Amino acid sequence: MTVTRPLAGTLSVLDRPNSYIGKTVPRPNLDRLLQGRGQYVSDLELPRMAHVVFLRSPYAHAKIVAIDADVAKRMSGVIAIVTGRELEAVITPWVGVLSHLKGLKSAPQHAIAVDRACWQGEAVAAIVATSRAAAEDAMEHISADYEELEAITDMRTALDPATHVIHPSLGDNLAFERTLNAGDVDRALLGSEVVEADFVFGRHTGVTLEPRAVVADWNAAEARLTIYQGTQAPHMVQNIAALHLGLREAQVRVICKDVGGSFGIKVHIYADEMATYALSKLLRRPIKFVADRVESFNTDIHARDHRCRGRIGVRPDGTITVFEIDDLTGIGPYSMYPRTSAIEANQVVNLVGGPYVTPNYRARARVVFQNKNVMCQYRAVGHPIACSVTEGLVDLAAAKIGMDPVEIRRRNLIADDAYPCASPSGMKFEQLSHHASLAKLLQMMDYDALRAEQAALRARNVHRGIGIASFIEVTNPSAAFYGVGGAKISSQDGVAVRLDAQGSVICQTSITEQGQGSESSTAQIVGSVLGVSMDRVRVTLGDTDNTPYGGGTWASRGAGIGGEAALQAAKALRQNILDLAAAILQSTPAELDIVNNSIINAGDGAPRMELNELARIVYFRPDTLPPGIQPELMATRHFVPRQYPFAFTNGIQASWLEVDPETGLVTLLKHWVVEDCGTIINPQLVDEQIRGGVVQGLGAALFEKCVYDERGQLTNANMADYLVPMSGEMPDIDIGHVVSPTRESELGAKGAGEAGTAGAAAAVANAVNDALRPFGTIITEIPLTPQVILTALGRI
């Protein structure tokens, strides 16, 4: 189900014979993972390696009075017990701010807390031992004295003058505030029906199946630190580790092999990981830290803890006149490093109302400190908030004027021929396809038939609902995301390709793999452009010593940015090969082509020379080459988007579900997505990114919430009490595509990794409200647990 909107012009390098572009091919090297022979950091062991566990504050906010580790230090297997004050000698603290987020402030954060712990779970001492078990045994014998301080937990009162200020040097608990005023909101509201609602989002987290894991190996003889870490951004880790350990970047190598899930959780710098690097340097031996599940819940970044007051103006003809939001979010005691914790709220301001033509938009977002675990960017950063608020308001407006939810969207979505254009918040759109996507969605779900079925079932007291959510997604970010704010996070990526001595291709890329298929998409592009079969392309990634410099895989950037670098590198190598082949074969490059691992005549397809023969001559018999020819069978290219700060994608989702008003349980019956990510490199991988993303959004919609009590204690930090989507509750998800390639790159690919998560919860919330329409109740809170639903229905 794909509608393609072709670029002007004719065949590109992607349309070559035997192209892998647009084809479903299995990912290379999956057998490694299927046979349990992956190399995750959790599996890694090095000679002399020791294990660290962290004693963590049991209080949300406490002064550390004393830590007595005398008994623990004498226990069997214990190598060292290190406090924050002691570790300060090795590693400097950091402040998570960026200059382009004006006014953003935060306090210095230490690898291990010094004097004061600011959330339940912050590390206050490190115990290093020969095994994790020995370290945990010793931890039991450390006696730590705390003086409990007032915990600031409720974001709504964090800014009250009577509320204690968490970091007195900052003056107040406001980390960041942004306001925006576009068009003339007040005037537009005058002639409109106005609907308002408070949207509440549960704080949730990534729950990667492999917890965060790092092995840091300081080799004192080489004066070099090797960090094995499950990270999305190896060069960022290299930069930060070097900066705070007082090393040059060349003294730090970051290696990232298999990663057991990331989703934005593993794109940040965590205090306990920094402590692990520092401990390795301090103790001059490899140190391993693997978070256990309780630590994951207490220290992996949380996200989405927002309360957003939303207002929409609508005319009787369905014209949406105004969007207005007042968003409040609590980010824990520190802005995360180095990407900061202001990005999500900033994104919410950028994205609300994004799919629609409405010119009048007023927004305020405030980001406050609190004594809970840190919050930061997690898959689809800000998008689920913006989409849920926008689409929730649009449904409320439709209900207010008695219009079908589809019809009000049709009347307000930006026309498909209106591009390029910009949103009221200044986002630039190159080419989106809201109407084509909507039309396709309605066809896939058979909207009219579903409405008829809904009505028939309602007569039998079965309450089913349809929810629709349009969305836009930020992908392929340029330096506008982080670089302009001073962060050393690269927005460009590089790929090096070389022909080996047997005519196979070695490809090194700076993007990383956490299961998305980075390796596959890179091999598909390189193989297609070069004319080499995929089984002859080997891709190396996740090693700062052995890949070009680049950003990594996050913000739906791997395929679009790293993929274009791969395309350009392969083009350059192809030209080098053809130039060389022409010299050997006494032909011209234009008369030759490379197809299926061989040089052929471009005209009649006759085979001229196999690539392995060309490689043999180059590497072993260069004496037989014509004079003056120096073969270069390696090429490197880099790419970064320059014209658009972000390559926006768009899409639309629909949910079909049933609500049991007696139990409050929601049964998901079906979910549809239409998405436009530009050029599709591998349809199966794109669809699976979307499905996985949708289910992550469904978890947020129905189950997932970090439940804190008023003292800042996380009360459900385990997988029995924190519910995640399991196979039994999840629906089948149908996916369709519209294809509007970006013209910023020859590849034309935009990102697809976060689209599913962006709109899933909004579609479910709208569907639940649609199902509950006969009861006259509207719920604007997720997760939509039975308790929330039964409370709204007045049943409990």
Add this chain to the structure above:
Amino acid sequence: MSAPVSVSLLVNGEPIDAVVLPRLNLADFIREHLKLTGTHVGCEHGVCGACTVRVDGEIVRSCLMLTVQAQGASVETIEGLSDSGEIADLQAAFRERNALQCGYCTPGMLMTAQDLLKHVSMPDRPAIREHLSGNYCRCTGYQAIVDAVEATARTRAERRA
């Protein structure tokens, strides 16, 4: 109670004699003592299913079982099932359908799926979803896994017919 004890068991058909602390769970024994790292540890409290192995033919969560409880038992891990070829068709179906992304849940998922296919010849999709509902996958959203298990059931049924 805390002194090491000796234990003898079969792991993937190989006899193993070891001396372990009574508190050592089977998952840690498999991973840290035998270096069979295909058995993954996700939650360490029996919820996520990543550590699923077979003990005397039944699937168990190796994080919830003590090593000493496996005395005399036959333990099979993903490495064993892979090398014997028992699940080669299931693994191929996972590969074709891209029923794994990060791969961390995959060994446990394959163990559990194979258990279903051994007991039920043609499970329908709800039955597959139900049987896999104790194995957490954050990446795929499960549909591809259900597809792969369903496809394997079909080809095995055709082969038998």
